[in-house]
Amino acid sequence: MSEEFLARLQQIQAHALSLQVAMQSQPQPSEGRGTDPRGCVAVVIDPDGLPSRIEVWTGWQRHVAPEELGSLILRLFREVAAQTMRAWSESFDFDTWRSRAEATRVEELERAGLPALEQARPFGSPRDPLTLTEEALRALKATREQAAAPPVTATGWDGERAVSITLAPGGLQGCTIDSRWALRHGASAVxxxxxxxxxxxxxxLEEHAARRRAQAQRLDDLAREALATLAGLQNVHNPPEEG
Structure with a gap:
């Protein structure tokens, strides 16, 4: 294994870190709010793009058929989400993002002057190569299976099973409201x-996201440990010359 190969791995990691740091420095999307033109429904979207509040207003029955209420909520959510994302993209400073990413990348690569083992220490601890390989293969297998699985959705119901909300990481995916139930109840009950x-x-949805974050963190830890292990092997096969 050559020092050039190890340096290349370190460059890849530095580049990934620079993109992450630069992205975190940019302002996040703001909260979005909207109401349909007839004043029947209002939605609030949090910075993650998920609905944080959905409300129908008193008297909605005069303007919307009960069987159309769920689709109206979904349509309004999509309109507000699009407006919010458009406003965020217009405020995104691409020049600053690129310059900060490059500055972070250069800072990381300046460490390349250190010996390979010394540079690898901040990224992780050396591991037994065989054990590390087995863990990496298991983690990659789980990642492939997850990538092949259908898109993640989470559906919640009220106690009477009259109203359902379906979410995905990208936002609201569905809303159903039993029309006969809605006609028998006021806006407060809905x-x-x-x-x-x-x-x-x-x-x-958050429970699933937590599992995904844990899996991503494990993959990141394995990558760091692999880099440190490769650095250790490099030093074993190419010990420093005695002066």
């Missing part, structure tokens, strides 16, 4: 059911 369903859906 809103309570929407809150309950939304809370359940968000909790389920």
């Amino acid at each position: 809103n309570a059911a929407l809150r309950e369903a939304l809370k359940e859906a968000r909790a389920a």
Whole structure:
């Protein structure tokens, strides 16, 4: 294994870090709010692009058929999400992003003057190569299986199973409201059911996201340990010359 190969791995890691740091320095999308033109429904979208509140207003029955209420909520969400994302993209400073990414990359690569083992220490601890390989293969297999799985969605229901909210990492995917149930209840009851369903859906989606973050962190840790292990092997096969 050549020093050039090890240096290339370190460059790749430095580049990934520079992109991450630069992206974190940019302003995040702001909260989005919107109401349909007839004043029947209002939605609030958090910076992650998920609905944080969905409300129907008193008297909605005069303007919207009960069977159309769920589709109206979904349509309004998509409009507000598009407006919010458009505003964020217009505020994104691409020049600053590129310059910060390059500055971070250069800073990381300046460490290349250190001996390979010394440089690898900040990235992880050396491991037994065979054990490390087995863990990496298991982690990659789980990642491939997850990538091949259908898109993640999470559905929440109210206690009476009259209202459902379906979320995905990209936002609201579906909203159903039993039309006969909605006609028998006022706006406050519909809103309570929407809150309950939304809370359940968000909790389920967050649970899945936490598992994904843990898996991504494990892959990152394995990459760091692999880099440190390669550096250790490099020093074993190419010991420093005695002066």
